[in-house]
Amino acid sequence: MDKQIDQSTTNPQASRKSTGLRQVAAVAGVSTATVSRVLNNPESVSEGLRTRVLMVIDQLGWVPNAAARALSSNRTGAIGAIFPALGVGDFARAIDAMQDALAARNYLLLLARSRYDAALELVQARKLVERGVDGLILVGSTRSQDYEQFLRRLSIPYINSFVFDADSAIPCVGPDNARAMAEMVDYLVSLGHRRFGMIAQTNRNNDRAAARRDGVRDALARYGLAIPPQAMVEGEWSIAEGRKLLRQVLATSPRPTAIICGNALLAIGAVLEAAEMHIVLPRDLSIVGYDDTELMSELPQPITTVRVASDRVGKLAADLIVDMLEGQTSVSGARIPSEIVVRSTTGPAPQD
Amino acid sequence: MDKQIDQSTTNPQASRKSTGLRQVAAVAGVSTATVSRVLNNPESVSEGLRTRVLMVIDQLGWVPNAAARALSSNRTGAIGAIFPALGVGDFARAIDAMQDALAARNYLLLLARSRYDAALELVQARKLVERGVDGLILVGSTRSQDYEQFLRRLSIPYINSFVFDADSAIPCVGPDNARAMAEMVDYLVSLGHRRFGMIAQTNRNNDRAAARRDGVRDALARYGLAIPPQAMVEGEWSIAEGRKLLRQVLATSPRPTAIICGNALLAIGAVLEAAEMHIVLPRDLSIVGYDDTELMSELPQPITTVRVASDRVGKLAADLIVDMLEGQTSVSGARIPSEIVVRSTTGPAPQD
DNA sequence: TTGTAAGCGTTATCAA
DNA sequence: TTGATAACGCTTACAA
Numbered sequence: 203m204d205k206q207i208d209q210s211t212t213n214p215q216a217s218r219k220s221t222g223l224r225q226v227a228a229v230a231g232v233s234t235a236t237v238s239r240v241l242n243n244p245e246s247v248s249e250g251l252r253t254r255v256l257m258v259i260d261q262l263g264w265v266p267n268a269a270a271r272a273l274s275s276n277r278t279g280a281i282g283a284i285f286p287a288l289g290v291g292d293f294a295r296a297i298d299a300m301q302d303a304l305a306a307r308n309y310l311l312l313l314a315r316s317r318y319d320a321a322l323e324l325v326q327a328r329k330l331v332e333r334g335v336d337g338l339i340l341v342g343s344t345r346s347q348d349y350e351q352f353l354r355r356l357s358i359p360y361i362n363s364f365v366f367d368a369d370s371a372i373p374c375v376g377p378d379n380a381r382a383m384a385e386m387v388d389y390l391v392s393l394g395h396r397r398f399g400m401i402a403q404t405n406r407n408n409d410r411a412a413a414r415r416d417g418v419r420d421a422l423a424r425y426g427l428a429i430p431p432q433a434m435v436e437g438e439w440s441i442a443e444g445r446k447l448l449r450q451v452l453a454t455s456p457r458p459t460a461i462i463c464g465n466a467l468l469a470i471g472a473v474l475e476a477a478e479m480h481i482v483l484p485r486d487l488s489i490v491g492y493d494d495t496e497l498m499s500e501l502p503q504p505i506t507t508v509r510v511a512s513d514r515v516g517k518l519a520a521d522l523i524v525d526m527l528e529g530q531t532s533v534s535g536a537r538i539p540s541e542i543v544v545r546s547t548t549g550p551a552p553q554d
Numbered sequence: 555m556d557k558q559i560d561q562s563t564t565n566p567q568a569s570r571k572s573t574g575l576r577q578v579a580a581v582a583g584v585s586t587a588t589v590s591r592v593l594n595n596p597e598s599v600s601e602g603l604r605t606r607v608l609m610v611i612d613q614l615g616w617v618p619n620a621a622a623r624a625l626s627s628n629r630t631g632a633i634g635a636i637f638p639a640l641g642v643g644d645f646a647r648a649i650d651a652m653q654d655a656l657a658a659r660n661y662l663l664l665l666a667r668s669r670y671d672a673a674l675e676l677v678q679a680r681k682l683v684e685r686g687v688d689g690l691i692l693v694g695s696t697r698s699q700d701y702e703q704f705l706r707r708l709s710i711p712y713i714n715s716f717v718f719d720a721d722s723a724i725p726c727v728g729p730d731n732a733r734a735m736a737e738m739v740d741y742l743v744s745l746g747h748r749r750f751g752m753i754a755q756t757n758r759n760n761d762r763a764a765a766r767r768d769g770v771r772d773a774l775a776r777y778g779l780a781i782p783p784q785a786m787v788e789g790e791w792s793i794a795e796g797r798k799l800l801r802q803v804l805a806t807s808p809r810p811t812a813i814i815c816g817n818a819l820l821a822i823g824a825v826l827e828a829a830e831m832h833i834v835l836p837r838d839l840s841i842v843g844y845d846d847t848e849l850m851s852e853l854p855q856p857i858t859t860v861r862v863a864s865d866r867v868g869k870l871a872a873d874l875i876v877d878m879l880e881g882q883t884s885v886s887g888a889r890i891p892s893e894i895v896v897r898s899t900t901g902p903a904p905q906d
Numbered sequence: 907t908t909g910t911a912a913g914c915g916t917t918a919t920c921a922a
Numbered sequence: 923t924t925g926a927t928a929a930c931g932c933t934t935a936c937a938a
Contacts, residue, residue, distance in 0.1 A: 222914095247923075269916085270917085273916070287648065588932095622930070912936100916930085917929085920928100922925080
């Protein structure tokens with residue numbers, strides 16, 4: 203009796219440890235090294251042993267312990283990404299694509315959110331590094347000194363996304379925000395517009411928004427034009443703000459004939475508010491946005507906007523960082539092209 | 555000279571290993587156990603040593619290695635969550651709140667996406683468990699046999715979110731989907747509606763959508779009413795589908811006077827399409843949605859809908875799973891209340 | 907309150 | 923191709 207009861211506890215093989223690589227090795231009658239090789243370097247094991255080990259693994263239902271693996275190999279197979287927001291337009295699409303691309307190459311995506319807060323972003327980066335991510339995907343390219351220093355000391359690769367700078371020392375994957383906006387300005391000027399307003403996305407810790415604003419400013423300057431300070435306002439990311447800010451911009455005199463919005467929701471808000479003010483687009487006013495979400499084309503008045511293939515940003519960023527880790531020779535960034543999608547909110551400038 | 559130059563490389567202390575807990579201990583003149591305690595159980599260390607150790611940690615810029623920690627303690631401090639989609643309405647809000655709540659309690663959120671695919675969800679769950687998550691937050695409560703078995707064998711806790719079932723053996727945090735819809739039906743019936751149509755979200759691997767549909771059906775049955783098969787259609791999650799399906803439902807005869815949509819985008823599409831068909835809401839037709847995104851109230855015609863505090867779902871789910879891990883006594887689920895938000899798309903049923 | 911030292915479950919080096 | 927065995931960087935009995 204006693205013996206039977208105690209068996210599971212006293213039997214050294216059974217009791218010592220739950221199923222682990224050691225147990226697999228014991229049952230298969232091979233060394234632990236061989237089991238490990240079957241997983242990480244199957245070609246280096248003879249076929250006979252390989253199939254035998256795989257059978258035992260399956261039979262025992264063994265699942266390797268990621269922590270032990272990470273500790274021993276100094277790699278986790280996880281990539282960290284820090285986004286200002288996760289559920290928002292282009293980021294959401296990029297994240298989906300990124301996750302798929304990483305999964306396809308057997309990496310896990312660890313997501314963090316910085317809320318457009320520089321200090322929080324550094325905290326998040328630290329946490330991800332603690333977790334042992336093998337690489338880091340960041341958004342933008344402008345950072346604090348502390349942050350720069352932290353990154354430089356890192357022994358893991360990282361890249362910038364949603365920006366593109368050919369001269370950057372670290373790889374970038376994204377659109378050229380300034381250029382995209384410059385193209386939009388070219389288009390509007392070609393329609394005869396000379397008086398502009400802008401409902402920009404706030405610049406706070408957002409170099410993409412800043413680049414878009416600069417792109418507009420510089421492009422206008424090339425035509426000898428400028429946006430008067432009162433007609434240049436900023437908001438975050440909401441329809442309500444777009445509505446409010448449109449009224450603000452239209453209150454300036456002389457009234458702009460074209461208004462450039464810094465993101466999709468601001469543009470939607472502006473267009474909806476214009477309708478409520480009985481302003482007819484594009485007869486009385488042209489409005490454009492940035493980012494081409496489903497809403498931009500499905501609302502009663504489809505909105506002219508800049509389209510960036512965010513899913514390509516995500517996929518390429520993921521592939522790039524993995525390439526860097528796996529020692530590909532040619533790892534450089536990529537400029538994701540942007541295009542102007544002309545819809546019904548833009549037309550010739552009204553005659554004075 | 556030589557000595558100075560070589561110091562950093564030959565000094566055994568400096569060269570042997572990069573900064574680790576051992577080095578911190580050496581520099582602070584304490585044992586490794588004390589350093590560990592300072593991090594994990596600060597009260598058990600005298601104040602003098604504690605501050606000394608903390609200074610050294612800061613000075614050396616030491617970052618603990620999560621893998622080693624996990625291996626040694628058998629806890630990772632990570633919670634896994636699997637959502638059908640990440641960037642969509644209520645899930646996006648819940649994820650944000652979840653992440654904040656977990657961070658506040660020093661846990662990391664590991665996100666995975668199942669795309670409403672049952673097989674993929676099980677794969678994701680396996681991966682998260684391999685990674686060593688301490689707990690799992692799932693969406694819904696209906697799963698395949700394999701999946702159920704996998705979860706039962708797990709030694710870590712898990713919970714269901716976005717559903718509520720008081721009788722469930724495992725904790726649920728979410729709204730009562732059926733009840734929310736039943737309340738909507740009560741409201742519409744009280745307005746005199748008797749002929750209903752439904753643009754449901756597809757049921758495929760989505761027990762929330764199924765519950766909402768059942769909720770509508772059962773509530774109508776209590777009034778002796780039913781939706782004819784042709785007036786019951788389903789779509790995924792897009793404005794375009796909402797538009798198309800509205801036409802389909804309105805083509806049935808007799809024409810419904812009230813149409814219930816299974817999610818926000820379907821409702822928005824239906825309302826926009828109605829406007830294009832010159833159908834005046836709510837005079838000619840009432841339309842309601844589910845989920846209260848910003849768009850539901852900001853579009854030209856604000857839409858009557860069900861509001862669920864998704865951020866509370868996220869926060870409570872996070873707190874609940876951590877409570878379970880930290881051995882709180884009373885861990886039970888929570889029903890998150892829902893409410894009907896009446897806007898301009900609903901009114902008395904038109905007279906025949 | 908503090909220290910000693912034995913793991914935790916893998917990988918990877920070296921020999922065979 | 924395979925096997926022994928020493929790390930990997932922490933946590934945690936147990937002892938002092």
